[in-house]
Amino acid sequence: MSATQPRVLVAAASKHGATMEMATFLARTLQESAAGQRCGLTAEALPIERRPDAARYDAVVLASAVYVGRWLEPARHYAADQVTALRVRPVWLLSSGPIGEPPFPPDEPHDAGPIAAMVGAQGRRVFPGRLDKRLLTVGERAMVTAMRAPLGDFRDWEALRGWAEEIAAGLRPGTPTAPATAPS
Numbered sequence: 001m002s003a004t005q006p007r008v009l010v011a012a013a014s015k016h017g018a019t020m021e022m023a024t025f026l027a028r029t030l031q032e033s034a035a036g037q038r039c040g041l042t043a044e045a046l047p048i049e050r051r052p053d054a055a056r057y058d059a060v061v062l063a064s065a066v067y068v069g070r071w072l073e074p075a076r077h078y079a080a081d082q083v084t085a086l087r088v089r090p091v092w093l094l095s096s097g098p099i100g101e102p103p104f105p106p107d108e109p110h111d112a113g114p115i116a117a118m119v120g121a122q123g124r125r126v127f128p129g130r131l132d133k134r135l136l137t138v139g140e141r142a143m144v145t146a147m148r149a150p151l152g153d154f155r156d157w158e159a160l161r162g163w164a165e166e167i168a169a170g171l172r173p174g175t176p177t178a179p180a181t182a183p184s
Contacts, residue, residue: 005040006171007056012063012094013048013075018130018153019065019096020047022160026061026094029161035168048078054085059171062086062119065129066097066109079115086119092167093124100150103128122170125163128154 008030012023027043030036036043046052054060064075079086093116095109108126116124130153133141144151 005042006058008041008043008059008061008167008171009052009054009057010043010045010061010063011048011052011054011078012045013065013072013078014063014096015065015067015072016130016132016135018132018155019063019094020045022094022096022127022155023061023063025157026063026160026164029164030168033161033165033168035165035171039168039171041168041171048074051078051081054082054089057089059090059092059167060086061092061094061167062115062121063094063096064109066095066126069105069110071095071109071111071115076111076115079119083118090170091119091121093119093121094163095124095126096129096155098126098128099131099152099154101154103154104150127160128156130155 008027010023010027012020014020014023023045027045030043031041062075062079064071093112095112097109098104108124112124131144131149131151132153133144133151136144
């Protein structure tokens with residue numbers, strides 16, 4: 001952690017834009033949170049496809065849309081490629097995917113645990129996503145119709161705001177950069 005203001009990267013893999021919108025909201029909310037303002041935190045949301053250098057930041061939130069129970073391939077590859085930098089700074093994982101009321105599927109993506117262990121994540125959260133039929137490919141539309149998946153925007157902005165406050169509260173200047181012992 002830098003001796004001055006912590007810098008946070010929110011790197012997102014998003015297929016149809018909903019997860020990137022969440023990452024942008026999270027970065028802004030980290031900065032605007034009471035804890036973020038107290039420590040002068042700055043945060044930046046970038047698409048994972050731009051390959052941001054995690055070593056340039058004091059902490060990282062990795063975000064990925066979830067399809068068929070898995071993180072998107074670019075997010076999985078980014079975590080593996082940046083593992084050296086990620087293991088020596090605080091990291092959190094954000095999975096975006098469940099849809100409906102109540103959210104379905106209710107469980108974590110299959111690869112969230114292994115990715116969290118690989119990067120030494122301090123925590124991970126699953127947030128509801130958005131399913132907008134207009135943004136889907138023909139094949140995706142067919143699958144959504146066959147599964148009778150609920151359409152709509154199920155993202156929980158207040159829960160995301162609360163999580164941003166939790167993350168920011170743990171990022172005070174002088175905080176050690178080594179991750180906690182076990183992911184939550």
